[in-house]
Amino acid sequence: MVTRKEVAELAGVSEATVSRVFNGLGPMKPATKERVLEAAKQLNYHPNAIAQSFARRRSGNLGVVLPYMPKVHLFSAFYFSEILSGIGEQVREQGYDMLLSLLTPDESLDYTRLYRSQKVDACVILGSRDTPQQRESLMQLQAQGLPFCLVNQSFEGLSFHEVDADHVEGSYRAVRHLQEEGYRKIAFLNGSPQYSNSGDRLQGYMKAMSEAGLEVPPELLLEGNYSRKSGYEAASGLWEHRDQVEAVFAANDRMAIGLMQGLRERGWIAGRDFAIIGCDDSDAAKLSDPPLSSINVPFYEMGKEAARSVLAGLLHGGGTKDTRIKLPTSLVVRQSSRAVIINDS
Secondary structure (H helix, E strand, O other), X not given: OOOHHHHHHHHOOOHHHHHHHHHOOOOOOHHHHHHHHHHHHHHOOOOOHHHHHHHHOOOXXXXXXXXXXXXXXXXXXXXXXXXXXXXXXXXXHOOOEEEEEEEXXXXXOOOHHHHHOOOOOEEEEOOOOOOHXXXXXXXXXXXXXXXXXXXXXXXXXXXXXXXXXXXXXXXXXXXXXXXXXXXXOEEEEEOOOOOHHHHHHHHHHHHHHHHOOOOOOHHHEEEOOOOHHHHHHHHHHHHHOHHHOOEEEEOOHHHHHHHHHHHHOOOOOEOOOEEEEEEEOOHHHHHOOOOOEEEXXXXXXXXXXXXXXXXXXXXXXXXXXXXXXXXXXXXXXXXXXXXXOOOOO
């Protein structure tokens, strides 16, 4: 194996100069740099990647923090798989590696440990919730000037670097579509208020109902936890008030499909007895019976943008600005939300 010393001898410089050339450190005469690179080429010298990372005080890793949820197949969930695919593609394009870190809900939140151990140079944080512990840990990152980006989450009263989607507009379009199909009694199945997109979707729903002059009885506002099971369990509550319900907007596809299943077992069929729209436009939406209308959320693009923006700030030495990037959503209409279903058979 060719050593740095051999390159230095052939180029007529010190070993320290060779090190500075390959680590991009300090001022350097162009002629000196050219001699070192030519010598390295002649000797087929390749610097040690680990040594380089220590010299640059960079790991070459973008950290991705995920919530650890026992018995949940996290990587098969459409939301996480799409965002991770987008992050992975952008990281590959920029010559970085991706390091995943799982945090349990009861674990003491300390994102800074990933930076202190020099495991990561920057972080993209997924699945964060609006809790006092989360706020404190994120404010510590911000105070120390450590680059990070939140995806699909914001914190009222705080300003971080965030990439999100326009959930307010998406929800508004979903409810307006149901109204245009002739429905007036529209229920809303939302997720936990600890997630900012739950508040955004509620805002869009209420805006559409208010503009149409429609009242929203409390029994039409349901809450799940974004799982299929919680949608299935919500069916019993909705069934009790079925005389007040013509349509449902669910804050994600998994809850919508669970709700459809629970109501089907009671004899109420989506697309026949009630209309329903989900959110995410997951693969499951296309395969459900009937196919589920849904709000398309660009999770893949959100992942790419989060990685791109946080690495751009890091590589240009300016850090990340506390800005919120918001990508557009769109409505995909399928059979579940149509007022009239035509059976071709």
